[in-house]
Amino acid sequence: MLYHGAVRITGPERDRLSINSTSYKLAEKFSKRACSHLPKLYVLSVNGSPIYIGKTVRRMSERLRYGFKADGRNGYHGYAWRHKFSDVQLDIWYHEDAPADNSELDIETIEAEVVYLIRRAGQWPECQTEIHFHPSSSEHRDAATAILATYASNAPRIGPVGTRGERA
Numbered sequence: 001m002l003y004h005g006a007v008r009i010t011g012p013e014r015d016r017l018s019i020n021s022t023s024y025k026l027a028e029k030f031s032k033r034a035c036s037h038l039p040k041l042y043v044l045s046v047n048g049s050p051i052y053i054g055k056t057v058r059r060m061s062e063r064l065r066y067g068f069k070a071d072g073r074n075g076y077h078g079y080a081w082r083h084k085f086s087d088v089q090l091d092i093w094y095h096e097d098a099p100a101d102n103s104e105l106d107i108e109t110i111e112a113e114v115v116y117l118i119r120r121a122g123q124w125p126e127c128q129t130e131i132h133f134h135p136s137s138s139e140h141r142d143a144a145t146a147i148l149a150t151y152a153s154n155a156p157r158i159g160p161v162g163t164r165g166e167r168a
Contacts (some may be wrong), residue, residue: 003118007106007139011093012043012150021083022070026090039095039107040146043114044081044088048151050118051088051126052081055111057104060092081127093147107133113144131139 013034016027033039037057044052056063070078081088095107112133118125 004103007062007092007095007110007143008097009041009097009143009147011041011147012091015090017044017064017088017090019082019086019088024064024082030060033094034092039098039104040095041095041107041114043091043093043147043151045086045091045151046085048089050114050148050151051085052079052128053111053114053118053125055104057106074146078127078143079127080129084127091150105134108132109136109140109142110147112136113141114147117144117148143168 013031015030017043018025018027036059039057040055040060042054042056042060042063043050044054054063054067058066060122068082070076100107113132115128115131115137116133
């Protein structure tokens, strides 16, 4: 998928993770882009239903390792989904036209909008443990809608956008 707007997002790059509570194994090796410092949005899903949405500018392997090794020190307990599932789908989306400093603000805003759309349709993603909200533009909301549409068969139904940008 390629999304053009004020924020250009490409993806998803899709893989499967086999999980035990302390580590994971990929079906394929991470791509060069997944190993880059581009801002990334990643969606974990089970049976086509998103269970966790995250963002990072780290290499994906570093981000996943951090989430698997966390033990609660400094307040971070790591990924909740690592204890619930043995197999998940990992989709990675890339912010292609990120500012030169690789700012995460746009991708974090899209992350929050995806989570909001899921919550608005019923319940938070099953393993979402935190989210950071920022003011969003129509481009952020459109990107979130397009990303969530890739899970159309199991994704929540999303209502139209109102004239002031709020969801109807």
